[in-house]
Amino acid sequence: MRTETGAFSAPLPADCSPALPLNEILIGDCLEQLARLPAASVDAVFADPPYNLQLESTLSRPDQSLVDAVNDDWDKFDSFSHYDSFSRSWLKAVRRVMKPEATLFVIGSYHNIFRVGSTLQDEGFWILNDIVWRKANPMPNFRGRRFTNAHETLIWAAKDSAAKNYRFNYELLKAGNEDCQLRSDWLFPICTGAERLKGSDGRKTHPTQKPEALLARILIAATNPGDVVLDPFFGSGTTGAAAKRLGRHFVGIERDKTYAAAARARIDAVETLPEAAIALTPSKRTEPRVAFSAIVEAGLIAPGDSLVDDKQRHRATVRADGAITLGPVVGSIHKIGALAQGLPACNGWTYWHFAQGGKLQPIDALRTVARGKLREAEA
Amino acid sequence: MRTETGAFSAPLPADCSPALPLNEILIGDCLEQLARLPAASVDAVFADPPYNLQLESTLSRPDQSLVDAVNDDWDKFDSFSHYDSFSRSWLKAVRRVMKPEATLFVIGSYHNIFRVGSTLQDEGFWILNDIVWRKANPMPNFRGRRFTNAHETLIWAAKDSAAKNYRFNYELLKAGNEDCQLRSDWLFPICTGAERLKGSDGRKTHPTQKPEALLARILIAATNPGDVVLDPFFGSGTTGAAAKRLGRHFVGIERDKTYAAAARARIDAVETLPEAAIALTPSKRTEPRVAFSAIVEAGLIAPGDSLVDDKQRHRATVRADGAITLGPVVGSIHKIGALAQGLPACNGWTYWHFAQGGKLQPIDALRTVARGKLREAEA
């Protein structure tokens, strides 16, 4: 049932049971495999259970191309109560295997995360944080019927409320984040490009491969080099890849042999970082994009105020929602600016002006102010 | 039991029951007050239910000054199941009062949101999105044992899975956001400064006052001017303040007379924005349908005229009955457009063009003209 042990350079944990199969992918049912592991043996758990997505039919993009949706059998459940009993059973089994100071990370979307969160609270886990993975490049909502589903939620929990000595590398994270304590909202791109595993046909190997950067942050936050992280839904093996790169050990459980084989090959190709490099994660910062609605919300300009072009030929009115009106027409600062000039496009930030001390100022000046405030707030 | 009706300038909803007490704060138990409201009478609900906060001992900052934690009597529940039955009862009562097309927003933190989310799914609500309120200026984690709790979670849900026609002002939100559809992560500062209600002693009036900008975005997204929003945990009245400012009506329920009085005074001081700043304009989705045959009948285009795509790869002919022909095939502008491109579907209004003064114009321009004539005729 086991694949071969990968060559590995991380130090062996001093207190680990000899029965714990380190750096292996156990192929089979998650509950059966968990039952074979020794109690209180792992330092951390990352779990990416099926989300129970329920798309009713196919979805096409505005250009009529089809979205390749998650439609696998492993993601199908008959009801909430079936899903809940599934959650209860794997959470129980995972909890037995956790050391007292170990913590659990579970990731999910609104389809399943509220059920998982309730269930793990019922099972005695103690939630430390919920963490938001903000996707830098999510798939849009093609029908314009909802907000772009731009994040997933992680729950970070200790084994119970008495576990006060859970592992958390606070100083390390702070040092890697410009000396600022890490917030509960994390920004990462989704997994694409060279990192994304693809088969010989060029199609994605696994429908929901997680970015390695996400797992790296989790492992840096909640484990030390040489620790063991368990992943009961191993999939494409991101947990294993991040663990090996960062000098941690992993135990993976995966039902699907194809996924397990792809994960094994992927992990074997990973090289552990030199010890000195393992300490810190780079944190990317990007210039915040500021919407005109944020200017209105911040009170820098009031709904009902007038905007004019520099020669005062056109006069528009600011709306509470951050759109503007010109006569009967409502639209963005850019669209309405284009309309006023009879042009196909327009930069509303430089076209529209507001009066300040008898003088006209482009609204772009307000954006500069808002960016300053934003940086202050985030620093 | 009621406070006085506030002076208010929003238009009365045409179909609202006379028993719905508009723009009032009903003082008393939330379940009792909800039971008195007529069924299917409100357009939206915002709920900020008490959090089951678990601060075990007094928390102090590094400088030993005390943190004024949420520690009032209404915030103590002895167990998860007690909290769940509380959630179930208010969610049931709220659901009865919602119109079929109404939606619900609930806000919470990791202490309670997973319980509330599960319960509302069990009660038949259909989650549309979970939304993250990212706090620009959260309170840091003083002990350095967790991530900074920098967000709260909102659940947006329709009354049931069949409610497809829930209200959502997609186009407005997009226009206010740089012509880019709004994501599920929202950035707002927490409520501080002049906006934060304070008593004569200078202490904050309510422990968890929400920023008005957050409520404003919710109301802009999910209600129209003149709509009624219900808030069963009214607190400091942010929902009422935002509703009045944006020309919506509210119904508030609050148990604590001190909070209700502070909220009433606060709302009375709010002025409704000018209509141009809040009025809805018709979106493509809500405009009356115009058949292509009506365009032909109105003489805006003549039978026998040619239609081409923007690159002039295909040429169709207009028929007197409003169908078009492409070679031997006859069909609607949409069907023939799809056929020409070999796609499963096509919007013929934007695909087909006609020549005007040497330039190509989409036939959608003719539809705009026809709709204008229609409005004139009706006026």
Add this chain to the structure above:
DNA sequence: CAGCACAGTGAATCGGCGA
């Protein structure tokens, strides 16, 4: 080779109306 245009794609509970 640089630069640009265009195609492809990602955990997604993604209509309304009349017959």
Add this chain to the structure above:
DNA sequence: CTCGCCGATTCACTGTGCT
């Protein structure tokens, strides 16, 4: 109910191929 048709709807990024 279902069926059929109208007609509305996308952001950030990667990879490829042409000029």
